[in-house]
Amino acid sequence: GAPVIIDTDPGLDDALALFLAFRSPELDVRGVVTVAGNIGIDHTTRNARALLRVAGREDVPVVRGAARPFAREPFHAPGIHGEDGLGGIDVPEPRAPEHPAAALDWLADEIDSHPAGAVRILALGPLTNVARLIVERPEQARLIGGVVAMGGAVRDRGNVTPHAEFNIAADPEAAAVVLASGVPVTLVPLDVTRQVAADEAWAERLAARGGALAALTRQLHGAYLDNIAALRASLGVAEAERRPHAFPLHDPCVILHAVRPELFHPERLRLRVVRDRSERDGATVIDPAGDAADVLTGADAPAALAFVADRLAG
Numbered sequence: 001g002a003p004v005i006i007d008t009d010p011g012l013d014d015a016l017a018l019f020l021a022f023r024s025p026e027l028d029v030r031g032v033v034t035v036a037g038n039i040g041i042d043h044t045t046r047n048a049r050a051l052l053r054v055a056g057r058e059d060v061p062v063v064r065g066a067a068r069p070f071a072r073e074p075f076h077a078p079g080i081h082g083e084d085g086l087g088g089i090d091v092p093e094p095r096a097p098e099h100p101a102a103a104l105d106w107l108a109d110e111i112d113s114h115p116a117g118a119v120r121i122l123a124l125g126p127l128t129n130v131a132r133l134i135v136e137r138p139e140q141a142r143l144i145g146g147v148v149a150m151g152g153a154v155r156d157r158g159n160v161t162p163h164a165e166f167n168i169a170a171d172p173e174a175a176a177v178v179l180a181s182g183v184p185v186t187l188v189p190l191d192v193t194r195q196v197a198a199d200e201a202w203a204e205r206l207a208a209r210g211g212a213l214a215a216l217t218r219q220l221h222g223a224y225l226d227n228i229a230a231l232r233a234s235l236g237v238a239e240a241e242r243r244p245h246a247f248p249l250h251d252p253c254v255i256l257h258a259v260r261p262e263l264f265h266p267e268r269l270r271l272r273v274v275r276d277r278s279e280r281d282g283a284t285v286i287d288p289a290g291d292a293a294d295v296l297t298g299a300d301a302p303a304a305l306a307f308v309a310d311r312l313a314g
């Protein structure tokens with residue numbers, strides 16, 4: 001398969017993305033680098049190791065990445081992902097130890113061990129590690145084939161504020177560095193991930209097909225719906241309107257794009273990341289003076305959902 005590095009902050013939907021990646025022979029996952037995001041770095045690193053155990057892939061190195069954003073205070077989302085990042089769901093204790101290398105050293109060595117342009121980074125959390133690689137290891141950054149990153153809300157509304165999406169809002173300076181770097185960027189914003197939304201019937205049909213990943217996927221899916229409902233209850237939303245109808249498969253869309261790009265519609269857009277600490281802070285806005293990226297804005301959602309279920313079943 002194609003060599004990829006997964007950069008992640010698990011995270012309920014990160015977990016599904018990791019499962020999908022390990023069930024995809026088109027990909028050769030060289031390693032998983034963690035980042036602080038949905039929850040702190042101790043949890044995201046431990047969760048990544050536990051999820052690799054569930055997937056039967058403890059041979060893949062898990063490397064601890066950045067504990068804090070580029071220039072901001074850490075900003076987490078325990079209300080959605082739980083205090084442990086995995087919705088309080090029981091996952092087995094990881095057995096394989098964390099890889100001992102520092103993330104930038106590990107990334108640079110891994111990139112150097114492949115031909116130029118061969119390795120792509122699939123980024124599922126704030127872009128802190130990727131930005132640090134670009135700034136601190138520019139020679140290796142130039143050798144990356146591309147970065148596919150879940151992040152942003154381009155024409156659609158945000159999810160942490162009306163304007164901003166979580167991964168960009170958590171580290172907007174890092175996102176700006178990555179977009180301006182010249183590394184080919186494919187952005188997977190809420191505009192497309194909200195289209196690929198898995199309802200409860202999807203999760204139940206998947207669990208009925210059997211298998212450890214399918215069973216855990218249903219639990220993670222349920223935790224997301226429960227946590228959103230609890231958040232809405234705390235905001236005074238009427239009971240009948242609390243439980244969302246579906247779980248948008250944000251991070252799995254990145255893996256899916258690496259495996260089946262034809263399921264998505266890209267647009268070449270110029271984007272600017274707002275970093276002025278105004279109410280639009282963290283927004284990704286279309287701006288002719290911004291940096292060019294391939295932005296996924298459409299998907300064949302029924303085919304995407306069926307594909308993910310087929311890979312996770314059994």
Ligand code: BDR
Pocket residue numbers: 011012013014038077124125150159165166167250251
């Ligand atoms: C993104 O933020 C995180 O909460 C999810 O894991 C996903 O990467 C969605 O905005």
Ligand code: CA
Pocket residue numbers: 008009010011013014037038124125251
């Ligand atoms: Ca994530």
